[in-house]
Amino acid sequence: MEVIVESIANFDGFSKYHYHRIFQKEVGVTVSEYIRYRRIANAANLLLYTDEKIIDIALYYRFETQESFI
Numbered sequence: 001m002e003v004i005v006e007s008i009a010n011f012d013g014f015s016k017y018h019y020h021r022i023f024q025k026e027v028g029v030t031v032s033e034y035i036r037y038r039r040i041a042n043a044a045n046l047l048l049y050t051d052e053k054i055i056d057i058a059l060y061y062r063f064e065t066q067e068s069f070i
Helices: 004-013 016-027 031-049 053-058
Strands: none
Touching: 004 016, 016 031, 031 053
């Protein structure tokens, strides 16, 4: 995840530290928290609106195990 944040920061012309600071000020949560919330929200949509298995959704959204996802 840090590689993604660093890539975004570089693309926008900021250091990783400065990007984290701006992001948290504007969004109200850290980049890591935001990404975790998005993964959970997207996974919840798949759980509600598809017939995918829980384990497949958990692995798709990079949760290490079904238990950590639940």
